[in-house]
Amino acid sequence: MSMAGNLRKVTGLDRVGGLRKVARLARRRPRVDLSHPARSPLGSSVVNCVTYRDGARVPETGDLVDVVQRVRKRGGGFVWLGLHEPTDGEFAGIAELFDLHPLAVEDAVEAHQRPKLERYDETLFAVFKTVCYVEHEKLTATSEVVNTGEIMVFVGRDFVITVRHGRHGSLGPLREELESDPDQLAKGPAAVLHAIADHVVDDYLSVTDSVQEDIDEVETDVFAENGARADPGRIYQLKRELLELKRAVVPLSRPLEELATGPIRVVEPEIQAYFRDVSDHLLRAKEQIFAFDELLNSILQAHLAQVTVAQNEDMRKITAWAAIIAIPTMVCGVYGMNFDYMPELRWTFGYPLVIGVISVACVVLYRGFRRNGWL
Numbered sequence: 001m002s003m004a005g006n007l008r009k010v011t012g013l014d015r016v017g018g019l020r021k022v023a024r025l026a027r028r029r030p031r032v033d034l035s036h037p038a039r040s041p042l043g044s045s046v047v048n049c050v051t052y053r054d055g056a057r058v059p060e061t062g063d064l065v066d067v068v069q070r071v072r073k074r075g076g077g078f079v080w081l082g083l084h085e086p087t088d089g090e091f092a093g094i095a096e097l098f099d100l101h102p103l104a105v106e107d108a109v110e111a112h113q114r115p116k117l118e119r120y121d122e123t124l125f126a127v128f129k130t131v132c133y134v135e136h137e138k139l140t141a142t143s144e145v146v147n148t149g150e151i152m153v154f155v156g157r158d159f160v161i162t163v164r165h166g167r168h169g170s171l172g173p174l175r176e177e178l179e180s181d182p183d184q185l186a187k188g189p190a191a192v193l194h195a196i197a198d199h200v201v202d203d204y205l206s207v208t209d210s211v212q213e214d215i216d217e218v219e220t221d222v223f224a225e226n227g228a229r230a231d232p233g234r235i236y237q238l239k240r241e242l243l244e245l246k247r248a249v250v251p252l253s254r255p256l257e258e259l260a261t262g263p264i265r266v267v268e269p270e271i272q273a274y275f276r277d278v279s280d281h282l283l284r285a286k287e288q289i290f291a292f293d294e295l296l297n298s299i300l301q302a303h304l305a306q307v308t309v310a311q312n313e314d315m316r317k318i319t320a321w322a323a324i325i326a327i328p329t330m331v332c333g334v335y336g337m338n339f340d341y342m343p344e345l346r347w348t349f350g351y352p353l354v355i356g357v358i359s360v361a362c363v364v365l366y367r368g369f370r371r372n373g374w375l
Contacts, residue, residue: 045086047164048175053077055182068097071158078158078189080175085111085165098159101125108152111165115248117255124155124266126193126255128200129248130169133210139217141233145241146207148248151200153193155266160189162196174199190271197256198278204249204285208292211245214238215292215299222303235300242296246289249282256282320369327361 051058051071058077060067071077081094088109095105101120107113107127118125130149139145149166162171178185178195185191215238221230259267260275267275331354335342344350369375 045083045090047082047084048172049079049081050175051077051079052185055184055186057179064094065097068159075158078156078160080160080162080189080192082162082171082175083164086163091163094161098154098156098161099123100154100161104152104154108154108163111150111152113150113152115252115255117258119264122156122265124153124193124264126153126155126197126259127151128153128197128252130164130166130200131203131207131245131248132168133207139214139234139237141231141237143234143237145211145214145238146245148244151196153196155189155193157189157266160192169200169203171196171199187268187271190267191274193259193267194271194274194278197259197275198281201252201278201281201285204245205281205288207245208285208288211238211242211292212288215295219295219299222299222306230303232300232303235296235303239293239296239300242289242292246293249285249289252282253279253286316374320365320374323369324362324365327365328358331358 049064049067051060051067053071053074053076060070062070064079064081068079071079083091083094086094086109091105091109094100095102100123104118104120104123104125107125113127115129116127128151130151132147132149134144134147136143136145147166147168149164149169151165151169151171152163154161154163164171174195178192184195218230218234218238222235224230256275256279258264260272260279335345335354344353347353366375
């Protein structure tokens with residue numbers, strides 16, 4: 001039987017035009033050996049392509065069509081294909097081979113999606129927002145604190161396709177960790193989906209712990225002796241970065257709840273218990289983020305109150321000095337008028353008397369303001 005016939009039988013492409021679709025797929029994509037470690041099987045976006053059976057890695061040769069065909073013929077295994085920021089052309093052949101829904105394919109290629117979970121017949125499509133903490137020596141009003149990316153996951157009975165967007169969130173260490181636990185990996189593609197969700201949520205907790213250190217630093221500066229002079233731009237910057245983190249964490253609650261409780265064909269009830277644990281961790285991250293938001297609002301209000309108090313103190317000092325200066329100004333203004341007959345104008349001790357009165361009045365006012373805390 002020809003390759004097109006075998007692929008039609010294994011992948012279920014028995015609808016009208018199925019053979020033509022396979023032929024177009026074979027023409028578009030060169031047949032490259034998947035076992036070669038230095039090559040990208042389907043294009044520059046492919047990170048890895050591995051077959052697993054009974055929780056162990058299975059060495060495979062041939063191109064992706066042959067690998068998928070053998071997996072489906074043997075049964076009990078699955079293919080894990082990892083990609084990084086694929087283009088439409090690079091992903092088109094994969095979408096046809098695994099019969100992925102066009103809307104899900106569009107979301108996977110374009111990215112910038114909210115965390116969500118969608119079902120397309122026998123295929124599950126999940127979107128996760130990844131986050132990482134951006135290290136910085138000192139927090140400023142322009143510091144980047146949280147960097148986000150995305151991981152899209154297609155899950156079927158015999159395949160897992162991960163599409164990653166962003167400079168972080170590599171799944172290589174996660175793949176190695178799963179391979180070190182064959183019993184968990186033997187539970188199938190749903191176990192990989194759980195591992196990815198758990199990995200993403202653990203990163204949320206790690207980032208929130210790091211953000212807390214920045215918030216503590218800002219809080220210390222605001223309530224220091226010269227807290228009114230602290231830069232409020234840092235507080236606003238933290239609130240903006242916290243909003244970015246909230247957009248990644250909060251919408252994930254509903255997809256995880258559905259994975260943990262809803263009846264889903266590709267997720268066994270045994271795996272759903274693991275998703276409930278991930279959901280609990282996500283709840284902790286959400287609570288921390290909401291608490292940080294409230295704390296930053298309180299810090300901002302305290303800073304504004306400190307600025308107002310400092311301005312009032314400055315205004316009191318200015319008012320006190322203006323009152324002291326008003327005395328010599330008033331006396332000098334009176335005696336500066338061009339009248340011929342004024343009291344003590346021709347008197348020998350007139351000048352010392354005026355200076356003495358001015359000095360005594362200024363000293364009395366100064367002591368009074370000092371006693372009342374105005375100076």
